[in-house]
Amino acid sequence: MSLNSFGHLFRVTTWGESHGPALGATVDGCPPGVAIDEAMLQLWLDRRKPGQNKYTTQRREPDAVKILSGVFEGQTTGTPVQLMIENTDQRSKDYGEIAEKFRPGHADITYWQKYGIRDYRGGGRSSARETAARVAAGGLARAALDMLAPGIEITGYMVQMGPRAIDRARFDLAQVGENPFWCPDAQTAQDWAGDLDALRKSGDSIGAVIEVVARGVPAGLGAPIYGKLDTDLAAAMMSINAVKAVEIGDGMAAALLRGSDNADEISMGPDGPVYNSNHAGGILGGISTGQEVVLRFAVKPTSSILTTRKTITKSGEDTEIITKGRHDPCVGIRAVPVGEAMMACVLLDHLLLHRGQIGENRGKIG
Numbered sequence: 001m002s003l004n005s006f007g008h009l010f011r012v013t014t015w016g017e018s019h020g021p022a023l024g025a026t027v028d029g030c031p032p033g034v035a036i037d038e039a040m041l042q043l044w045l046d047r048r049k050p051g052q053n054k055y056t057t058q059r060r061e062p063d064a065v066k067i068l069s070g071v072f073e074g075q076t077t078g079t080p081v082q083l084m085i086e087n088t089d090q091r092s093k094d095y096g097e098i099a100e101k102f103r104p105g106h107a108d109i110t111y112w113q114k115y116g117i118r119d120y121r122g123g124g125r126s127s128a129r130e131t132a133a134r135v136a137a138g139g140l141a142r143a144a145l146d147m148l149a150p151g152i153e154i155t156g157y158m159v160q161m162g163p164r165a166i167d168r169a170r171f172d173l174a175q176v177g178e179n180p181f182w183c184p185d186a187q188t189a190q191d192w193a194g195d196l197d198a199l200r201k202s203g204d205s206i207g208a209v210i211e212v213v214a215r216g217v218p219a220g221l222g223a224p225i226y227g228k229l230d231t232d233l234a235a236a237m238m239s240i241n242a243v244k245a246v247e248i249g250d251g252m253a254a255a256l257l258r259g260s261d262n263a264d265e266i267s268m269g270p271d272g273p274v275y276n277s278n279h280a281g282g283i284l285g286g287i288s289t290g291q292e293v294v295l296r297f298a299v300k301p302t303s304s305i306l307t308t309r310k311t312i313t314k315s316g317e318d319t320e321i322i323t324k325g326r327h328d329p330c331v332g333i334r335a336v337p338v339g340e341a342m343m344a345c346v347l348l349d350h351l352l353l354h355r356g357q358i359g360e361n362r363g364k365i366g
Contacts, residue, residue, distance in 0.1 A: 006236065009356065010144070010349040012137045016087075018122030018129040024084040025133040027140055029352070030070070032078035034144045041065045041083070041139040048135045048337040062088065065136045076140075083136045087129075100313050101321045105303035112314065123304075128241040128331055131338040138341020141348040149351055151216030156340040157182045159296065160209035161192045161330060182336040200329045203306030203322075208332025211296045212237075212339045214347060217282060219290035220361045221350040228286025229293075229350055236342040237297040242331050245298040249281025264291075273365060293347075297339060299332035 005013040009029045016023025042065055049063040063085055070081030099120045102109040107126035111118040118124060145152050157176045159166050166185035176182050179189035199206055222229030234246045254262055257279070264275045275291055282293035304323040311321045328334060 006239065007345060007349045009352040010141065010345060012134070012345060014130055014133040014137075016085075016130070016133065017119050017124040018087070018127035019119070019124070020087060022084050022086045023130060023133050024065075024082065025137040027070070027081040027083065027137050030076050030078070030081055030140060031144055031148070031352070032076055034076040034140070034147050035074055036067075036071060036076060036140060036143045037074055038065055038067055040143060041067075041136050044135050044139040044142070044337060044341065045085070045132060048132060048334050063132050076144075081140060083133065083140070085132050085136065097321065098323065100315075101319060102311050102314075103303055103321060103323055104309045104311050105300070126241065128328075128334070131241060131335075131341075134240075134345075135337055135341045138337075138344045141341070141344035144348050145344060145351070148348075148355075149216070149218060151218075152347060153215045154212065154340050154343050154347075155215075156210055156212040156336040156343075157184045158192075158208055158332060158336060159184075159211045161195065161332065162206040162208075164188065164191060164195065165209075181333055196329055205302035205305050205329045205331075207301045208299050208330055208335070209296055210299065210332060210335050210339050211294070212343050214282075214293040214343055217288050217290065217293050217347060218351075218361075219288055220358065221288040221347065221354050222283065222286045223353070223357075224286055227353070228283075229288055229346070230281070230283045230286060230295075232346050232350065233293075233295055233343065236346050237295065237339060240297070240299075240335060240338055240342065242299045242302070242335070243297050244300050246295060247297075248283060248295050250279045251281075251296065254279060268366060288350075293343075295343075297335075299335050302328050302331045 004015065005011055011028045013026045045063045045065055066084045068082040068084055070077055070079045098108065102112070106123065108118065108120065111126060122129065155173065155176070158181050161181070166183065166188045170185045170187060172184055172186070175184050175186045179186065181189050181192050183189035183192065196206070230248045233248065237243055237246045250257070262279050264277045264279055267274050267276070273290070275289065278291050278294065280289065281295060282289050282291040306322055308320050308322050311319060313319055
């Protein structure tokens with residue numbers, strides 16, 4: 001299986017399977033001198049790890065990350081950083097039935113058609129367990145951003161679960177860490193709790209929409225045509241397990257606007273250009289404007305459910321399947337720190353590309 005790496009200068013290769021002995025990431029291109037240790041990375045992994053509440057999978061993994069290379073005396077050396085997370089709570093027996101059957105909505109059938117072999121234990125490489133490695137790499141990217149561009153702040157949260165969206169009039173970032181859904185609307189978080197309790201008992205699942213915002217991003221990141229910042233952000237988010245759509249700024253809603261409404265008007269402020277709105281999501285022509293970079297991605301419902309579904313076997317026979325095991329009724333909940341991590345990796349990568357080609361912005365205003 002090829003194509004397990006992403007990024008240009010800050011390049012991340014993930015490895016490992018859901019029920020293998022370990023998984024992790026090899027990070028190449030991290031600048032030297034970044035202060036980092038395992039405890040700093042663990043802070044981000046602890047936000048993603050399973051089994052923290054009744055609304056996520058009850059698989060109990062400590063997700064303890066180990067740094068195996070590329071760090072000396074608490075700083076990166078500029079050589080590849082190897083990160084490893086051991087799997088400790090696999091229950092492979094739960095997946096015996098799907099060895100011969102394909103779960104509808106899952107990658108089982110396409111992996112088999114492409115490779116002729118698949119690790120059916122928890123989905124193997126297609127499992128969302130792989131995203132733990134991305135969060136570890138994202139923690140390293142955040143540390144590098146803190147050194148090179150300390151004004152950047154990345155925040156993710158859920159804005160919709162199934163048909164029920166947050167009320168933007170009640171938006172409060174302080175609420176994001178106060179509920180199990182990373183929700184900035186306390187009332188909607190309570191509503192989601194009731195919805196998800198009913199779904200769990202029925203053996204079903206639900207999708208979600210995640211919003212990720214990066215504040216303090218300098219103008220100039222990204223390049224026209226094939227090196228667009230939004231191109232790489234969209235690709236990064238689409239690579240996350242179960243993500244089916246990505247939008248930047250107003251996204252699909254921009255198609256409903258007139259040009260006079262969509263164009264973000266500009267005036268001159270004391271410190272440079274000021275925009276009166278941000279329909280573009282902080283990116284114009286593939287290059288960051290200096291505004292907040294805003295994106296959303298949609299996560300489909302978990303495919304492994306306790307509801308009987310029709311399927312076929314590897315030999316082509318019609319059958320039915322109920323997926324046993326421990327699964328997230330809404331995998332979007334734990335996708336929040338993953339989206340933040342991917343944002344951090346892409347922004348660092350583009351910051352390094354910008355420094356390498358341009359250095360400082362050449363076009364002065366005022």
